[in-house]
Amino acid sequence: MSVGSNSKKIWIDLDNSPHVPFFKPIMEKLSKKGFTVVLTARDCSQTCELADRNGLRYKRIGRHFGKNKILKVLGLLVRALQLMPFALKEKPTLALSHGSRSQLILSRLLGIPSVLIFDYEFVQIVKPTWIILPEVVPAEKIKFDQDRIFKYPGIKEDVYVPTFLPDPAILRELGIEGKDLIITIRPPATEAHYFKPESEFLFNASIDHFGRMDNVRMILLPRNRNQEIFIREKWPELISKGRIIIPDHVLDGLNLIWYSDFVISGGGTMNREAAALGVPVYSIFRGTIGAVDKYLAKNGKLILLESPEDIEEKVSLAKRVPSADAGVHSNRTLDSIVGTIISLMDGERIKGK
Numbered sequence: 001m002s003v004g005s006n007s008k009k010i011w012i013d014l015d016n017s018p019h020v021p022f023f024k025p026i027m028e029k030l031s032k033k034g035f036t037v038v039l040t041a042r043d044c045s046q047t048c049e050l051a052d053r054n055g056l057r058y059k060r061i062g063r064h065f066g067k068n069k070i071l072k073v074l075g076l077l078v079r080a081l082q083l084m085p086f087a088l089k090e091k092p093t094l095a096l097s098h099g100s101r102s103q104l105i106l107s108r109l110l111g112i113p114s115v116l117i118f119d120y121e122f123v124q125i126v127k128p129t130w131i132i133l134p135e136v137v138p139a140e141k142i143k144f145d146q147d148r149i150f151k152y153p154g155i156k157e158d159v160y161v162p163t164f165l166p167d168p169a170i171l172r173e174l175g176i177e178g179k180d181l182i183i184t185i186r187p188p189a190t191e192a193h194y195f196k197p198e199s200e201f202l203f204n205a206s207i208d209h210f211g212r213m214d215n216v217r218m219i220l221l222p223r224n225r226n227q228e229i230f231i232r233e234k235w236p237e238l239i240s241k242g243r244i245i246i247p248d249h250v251l252d253g254l255n256l257i258w259y260s261d262f263v264i265s266g267g268g269t270m271n272r273e274a275a276a277l278g279v280p281v282y283s284i285f286r287g288t289i290g291a292v293d294k295y296l297a298k299n300g301k302l303i304l305l306e307s308p309e310d311i312e313e314k315v316s317l318a319k320r321v322p323s324a325d326a327g328v329h330s331n332r333t334l335d336s337i338v339g340t341i342i343s344l345m346d347g348e349r350i351k352g353k
Contacts, residue, residue, distance in 0.1 A: 008345055011092035011112075013083070014041040014058065015100035018269035020050040021160045021254070022098060025331075027056075029338045035345070038090050040083060042100075045223050049250045059086055062102065064224075080105040087112065094345055098156070101126045115344060117337070119156050120268065120290040132340055136295040150340045155292055157269070158333035161276040164254045166322065171259055174245055180217045181261050181317060183210060187220070187227050188266025188284065198286035199266045204234075205308040206264050206284065211238045213317075218244050219256060221270075261320045264305075268293065275301040278323070282315055 010030060012023050027037045039058035041051050051058050062082050065075025079102035087095075087106055095107040095114040104126035107114040116128035121141045131144055135151045142149060176182060185206065188199035210216050218238075222228040228246060231239075238244040257263055257273055262280040265271045268290075274281035275296045282303045283293065289304070296302035303314055 008093040009036040009038060009090060010094050010096055010341070010345070011038050011040070011087065011090060011103075013095070013097045013100040013103040014039060014047055014051060014056075015044070015097060015103070016042070017045045017047045017050050019098050020047060020054055020056070022156055024054055024056065025160050025163065025334055026338055026341075029334065030341065033338075033342060035342075038092065040086055040103075042079065042102075046250050053250055053252075061086060076101050076105060080109070084110075094341075095128075096341065099123065099125070104128055113344075115341060117156070119292050122288045122290060130344055132337060134292055137291045141291075152333055152336040152340070154333040155272055155276065155296075156333075157272045157276040159331070159337065160334075161254065161273060162331050162334075164258070164277070166258045167252070167255055168259065170251065170255050174217075174219065174247065175242075176217050176245075180215050181213070181319065182217050182219065182259065184219045184221070184256055184260040184263045184265075184270075186263075186265035186267050186270045187222060187231075188286075189223060190227070196286040199284050202284035202286065202305055202308070202311070203266055206311055207231075207235060207238070207244070209308070209311050211235065211243055216243060219260070220244055220246050221251075221253075221256075222246065223267075258322055261318070262316070264315075271302055272296065280316060280320065282311075 012027065014020055014023065030037055039056060040061050041048050041058045042062045042064070043060055044064040048060055062079035065071045083102055083106050087110055092112060095103050095112045097103050098117045104114055104116065114128040115130045115132060116125060117132040118125065119134050119137060121137050127144065129148065131142065131149045133139060133149060133151055134155055135153055139146055139149045139151070171178070187203050190200060207218065210218055220231055222231060231244070231246065235244055253270065254273060254277065257270070257277055257279050260279060262282065263270060263274040264282045264284060266284045268285065271281050271283050272292065282305050284305050293302060297304055305311055305314060
């Protein structure tokens with residue numbers, strides 16, 4: 001995606017699948033303000049497939065190197081080098097991401113000012129020029145120059161959830177009838193540095209528990225081919241009976257959540273998307289709980305599951321009737337983030353990096 005005639009150019013790197021819906025409205029708003037936006041994307045967790053689905057023009061560069069820690073570090077460095085020709089050709093004024101370590105490494109090497117947006121204070125980061133965080137994340141917990149940290153209201157999912165419009169065709173597409181209890185389940189990120197085996201244990205326990213029930217349809221969204229193979233080998237009978245459905249193509253995640261009775265996920269983004277949509281959601285994430293999830297749990301928008309007993313006792317099996325309130329026009333979260341980016345694009349700020 002490269003639009004606008006302004007000489008100031010913003011380079012966004014889509015490092016993971018949640019970055020596609022997050023950055024799409026940001027790109028559109030920046031473009032309307034006259035900025036040029038160029039995109040790269042990593043071949044990881046359906047990132048490129050989602051970018052294609054959303055009609056984004058990008059340069060596919062690099063891939064995921066698996067869960068081995070040594071290979072992870074090597075992969076970051078390799079991808080940083082792979083990104084170099086693109087950066088040298090495009091000469092961006094600003095590098096922007098939601099946690100792309102490779103982009104941050106290269107930006108520091110080439111002297112490109114960078115903005116890192118993130119919402120989990122325990123994540124391992126490569127230091128950027130500036131940081132943008134949700135207001136609920138305590139800035140003092142981030143070891144960084146406090147004058148270079150900016151805040152936005154709400155949560156990251158508030159950037160794109162407010163413009164969501166539901167489409168009931170997804171149920172027919174999946175062969176699901178309205179009388180079934182529909183559960184969307186996202187496995188934990190087993191290759192992430194923050195992964196804890198307890199999350200996978202709870203994921204398995206959830207499938208076993210709901211698999212024993214009649215009229216339950218579990219929509220499973222594997223993060224990669226290895227997870228899909230594991231699921232197909234472990235629960236072949238549930239798949240053959242239609243109790244487990246693994247979509248054969250990328251779906252609109254928000255739409256799937258909207259028509260689910262509840263969501264169980266080992267990853268933060270889908271949990272927070274459900275919370276933002278007002279859909280009951282249960283987290284099996286067992287890493288260190290961040291400020292955003294604590295905020296959602298405190299306000300009753302997210303329930304944390306810690307044991308198999310919690311799955312049986314805390315999960316409500318009630319059918320849900322989606323409301324007619326989806327889709328709004330104002331978005332203070334989006335406006336705040338874009339406003340901060342534009343202020344940082346100001347010539348004096350860039351010069352004073």
